[in-house]
Amino acid sequence: MELKKIMFYPGCTLKGVAKNLEDSTVESARVLGYDFIELPGWTCCGAVYGLAQDSVKFTIANVRNLIRAQEYAEKIRDNRLVAVCSMCYNNLRRAHLDVMKNRDKLQTLDLFMDEEPDYKGEINVQHYLTFLKEEGFDKIAENVKKPLKGLKVAPYYGCLLLRPDEVAIDDREDPHILEELLEILGAEVVDYPLKNECCGSYHTVDKKEFVAERTFKLVSVAKEVGADIITTSCPLCFFNLDKRQEIAKKKHSGFEHMPIVYFTQLMAIAFGINDDKVLHFEQHYVSPREVLSRWL
Amino acid sequence: MMKYTIKEDPHNDERVREIMEISGENIFACYQCGRCSSGCPMAEFMDVLPNQVFMFLQEGDVDTLLSARTPWVCAACFTCTVRCPVGLDLAAVMEALRELQLRKNYDYVDPYRVENREELPPIALVSNFRKFTP
Numbered sequence: 001m002e003l004k005k006i007m008f009y010p011g012c013t014l015k016g017v018a019k020n021l022e023d024s025t026v027e028s029a030r031v032l033g034y035d036f037i038e039l040p041g042w043t044c045c046g047a048v049y050g051l052a053q054d055s056v057k058f059t060i061a062n063v064r065n066l067i068r069a070q071e072y073a074e075k076i077r078d079n080r081l082v083a084v085c086s087m088c089y090n091n092l093r094r095a096h097l098d099v100m101k102n103r104d105k106l107q108t109l110d111l112f113m114d115e116e117p118d119y120k121g122e123i124n125v126q127h128y129l130t131f132l133k134e135e136g137f138d139k140i141a142e143n144v145k146k147p148l149k150g151l152k153v154a155p156y157y158g159c160l161l162l163r164p165d166e167v168a169i170d171d172r173e174d175p176h177i178l179e180e181l182l183e184i185l186g187a188e189v190v191d192y193p194l195k196n197e198c199c200g201s202y203h204t205v206d207k208k209e210f211v212a213e214r215t216f217k218l219v220s221v222a223k224e225v226g227a228d229i230i231t232t233s234c235p236l237c238f239f240n241l242d243k244r245q246e247i248a249k250k251k252h253s254g255f256e257h258m259p260i261v262y263f264t265q266l267m268a269i270a271f272g273i274n275d276d277k278v279l280h281f282e283q284h285y286v287s288p289r290e291v292l293s294r295w296l
Numbered sequence: 297m298m299k300y301t302i303k304e305d306p307h308n309d310e311r312v313r314e315i316m317e318i319s320g321e322n323i324f325a326c327y328q329c330g331r332c333s334s335g336c337p338m339a340e341f342m343d344v345l346p347n348q349v350f351m352f353l354q355e356g357d358v359d360t361l362l363s364a365r366t367p368w369v370c371a372a373c374f375t376c377t378v379r380c381p382v383g384l385d386l387a388a389v390m391e392a393l394r395e396l397q398l399r400k401n402y403d404y405v406d407p408y409r410v411e412n413r414e415e416l417p418p419i420a421l422v423s424n425f426r427k428f429t430p
Contacts, residue, residue: 051319204424206424207369235417
């Protein structure tokens with residue numbers, strides 16, 4: 001089968017501490033018939049979108065990325081740019097919508113980047129989940145070799161897939177896209193009331209105790225509702241929920257570790273991929289190996 | 297007890313106007329329903345609650361906000377932004393409060409003094425430095 005070429009924006013974190021996210025995304029896409037090609041010449045997205053209305057400095061890098069995508073889209077005749085990291089998705093999509101709505105900003109940026117072609121506004125930035133849904137979840141069902149039957153999963157969206165409204169991939173207060181996918185993979189989805197609550201984000205750098213408290217709450221509630229594992233798509237949520245369990249455990253006696261995995265890792269496992277070079281469980285603080293042993 | 301001064305007309309306060317310009321938000325539209333504070337995941341760590349940020353601004357008391365921990369505790373998760381019944385973007389107001397200080401070349405976080413930098417993912421560092429350094 002010839003693979004369909006799709007532009008893929010990995011982002012910085014996937015190139016280092018989140019190889020587990022990158023490789024499981026690319027490999028799961030390959031099973032479904034897509035060749036995820038890393039966008040040539042991509043740069044960092046900036047992680048957080050600039051909220052100051054009188055400045056465009058945080059939009060420059062994103063528009064430059066969109067221009068790179070515009071060039072490559074012509075070659076592969078597909079204007080979709082897929083990101084899987086929630087922060088990258090949020091930034092790129094917000095930048096696109098922002099400059100399309102505020103043409104004066106785009107004009108300022110086009111003038112500033114006079115060495116670049118102008119951005120025409122035709123790039124469709126999509127999150128991997130949206131891409132999969134648009135292409136049809138039934139395609140996924142056809143490829144499930146090892147249904148995750150009996151695995152109780154708490155779906156965790158975090159903030160940036162759902163907020164602000166203009167970039168939300170689903171209903172921001174009651175999203176279901178991740179649940180739908182997990183059910184197709186055969187997993188048992190638990191009703192997780194904190195699925196759209198913040199993990200504490202960038203405070204993990206200078207106020208990790210705050211983040212550890214968030215992690216304590218998010219993991220404890222997942223346990224209370226019966227989950228074996230939490231799944232996410234954001235490498236910062238992943239780091240906070242996984243690594244910050246170390247502090248949470250020191251502070252709260254009785255706290256039990258829970259493994260965190262990317263939804264793409266679950267997809268890969270359900271597709272029968274059992275390769276350490278794809279799953280990279282060595283990048284997890286709390287190893288998911290035991291919980292997932294039945295399917296590995 | 298927190299001490300604050302009520303100004304004569306906060307509409308004319310230069311710093312209130314600057315905050316409105318940077319954030320693009322009309323802070324006088326807030327009617328103190330408290331929805332921002334009730335949904336805020338970081339409120340338990342704040343010294344001024346999200347709804348109180350608008351209250352102090354409406355009273356022209358920018359000093360209290362500039363010395364508060366709150367703008368540096370906000371995680372820009374946009375829960376308040378999407379739930380505000382009058383459509384105010386409090387996350388942008390928090391950003392403006394930080395910007396007011398950062399634009400004076402203030403470092404809230406010193407990148408050279410971050411503990412365990414090597415274990416942190418790049419997005420954690422990039423987002424933190426973008427919010428907390430000029």
